Amino acid sequence: MENSGTFWLPRAASTYAADVDGLFYFILWTSVVIFALVVFGLIYLSIRYKKRGKTELTAGISHNTKLELTWTIIPTLLILVVFVWGFRGYMKMRVVPKDAIEIRVTAQKWFWSFDYQEGINSVGELVVPAGKPIKLLISSRDVIHSLFVPDFRLKMDAVPNRYTIAWFQADELGEYQLYCTEYCGTEHSKMLGKVRVLSQGDYENWVNENSQLGQGLTLEEFGRQLYENKGCMPCHSLDGTTKIGPSFKGIFGHEVQLTSGETVIVDENYIRESILNPQAKIVAGFQPVMPPYQGILKPQEVDALIAFIKSLKE
Numbered sequence: 376m377e378n379s380g381t382f383w384l385p386r387a388a389s390t391y392a393a394d395v396d397g398l399f400y401f402i403l404w405t406s407v408v409i410f411a412l413v414v415f416g417l418i419y420l421s422i423r424y425k426k427r428g429k430t431e432l433t434a435g436i437s438h439n440t441k442l443e444l445t446w447t448i449i450p451t452l453l454i455l456v457v458f459v460w461g462f463r464g465y466m467k468m469r470v471v472p473k474d475a476i477e478i479r480v481t482a483q484k485w486f487w488s489f490d491y492q493e494g495i496n497s498v499g500e501l502v503v504p505a506g507k508p509i510k511l512l513i514s515s516r517d518v519i520h521s522l523f524v525p526d527f528r529l530k531m532d533a534v535p536n537r538y539t540i541a542w543f544q545a546d547e548l549g550e551y552q553l554y555c556t557e558y559c560g561t562e563h564s565k566m567l568g569k570v571r572v573l574s575q576g577d578y579e580n581w582v583n584e585n586s587q588l589g590q591g592l593t594l595e596e597f598g599r600q601l602y603e604n605k606g607c608m609p610c611h612s613l614d615g616t617t618k619i620g621p622s623f624k625g626i627f628g629h630e631v632q633l634t635s636g637e638t639v640i641v642d643e644n645y646i647r648e649s650i651l652n653p654q655a656k657i658v659a660g661f662q663p664v665m666p667p668y669q670g671i672l673k674p675q676e677v678d679a680l681i682a683f684i685k686s687l688k689e
């Protein structure tokens with residue numbers, strides 16, 4: 376039952392989702408009833424009082440106190456109910472519980488990245504424990520994006536140069552779709568993510584595994600892992616096909632043509648600069664859409680990516 380949702384709404388998987396839905400249905404069904412009354416009244420009255428002959432005249436009616444009071448008081452009460460109900464629900468969604476786990480959410484064209492207190496950075500996947508309040512501290516590195524998890528009834532804008540705050544608590548384990556719901560450019564529709572709700576134990580394991588990311592791996596293997604987890608993969612292929620950016624296959628040691636007309640040899644410094652400050656040198660034939668990874672990747676992660684790209688020499 377909880378897993379399927381209804382005709383009107385997707386499944387309700389956060390602690391406050393049921394409140395949102397209750398109010399939604401209240402507004403929906405009172406609107407339906409009022410709509411029916413108005414349309415029925417309209418049809419009935421237009422038939423009942425149709426002018427039938429030249430001599431038939433309407434009496435000079437000035438007002439009807441009872442009727443006017445009714446159509447003022449009932450809607451006022453309904454609006455007050457919606458206000459109080461909505462305000463209580465709103466406060467519940469705005470006031471973050473004190474014991475919430477804080478996660479930094481960064482939006483940029485065109486992916487979501489999540490930073491944990493334990494130093495973990497996860498791209499495209501928000502992993503949280505079930506039954507715990509999660510506070511999201513959201514911002515954007517470029518344009519306005521908006522975080523949207525329909526199953527949680529959670530939606531909050533990500534705005535450059537400012538933090539916005541949202542929170543949720545999910546009690547059911549599972550995977551939930553996350554969207555960007557503010558049009559932010561060509562790849563907006565692909566700016567998707569997942570929320571994975573794990574049991575407390577699984578969440579702790581995930582934290583342990585990921586806070587030691589890269590340990591026990593060679594630099595190249597670590598680089599491949601970063602390539603897959605840090606959002607490079609949708610834009611850069613490994614097999615020579617051109618996606619949004621050039622393929623990494625065999626680029627190391629070769630010349631590339633830049634839009635400025637210069638050519639450069641792909642070496643360690645060029646790759647480092649391309650990752651941290653991609654706008655510095657734009658490869659000819661491509662748009663300058665790569666996000667800067669300055670401040671996102673640690674120096675050792677940049678090293679690992681360089682080692683990985685090097686290893687793709689033919």
Ligand SMILES: [Cu+2]
Binds near residue numbers: 485519520559563566
């Ligand atoms: Cu976006």
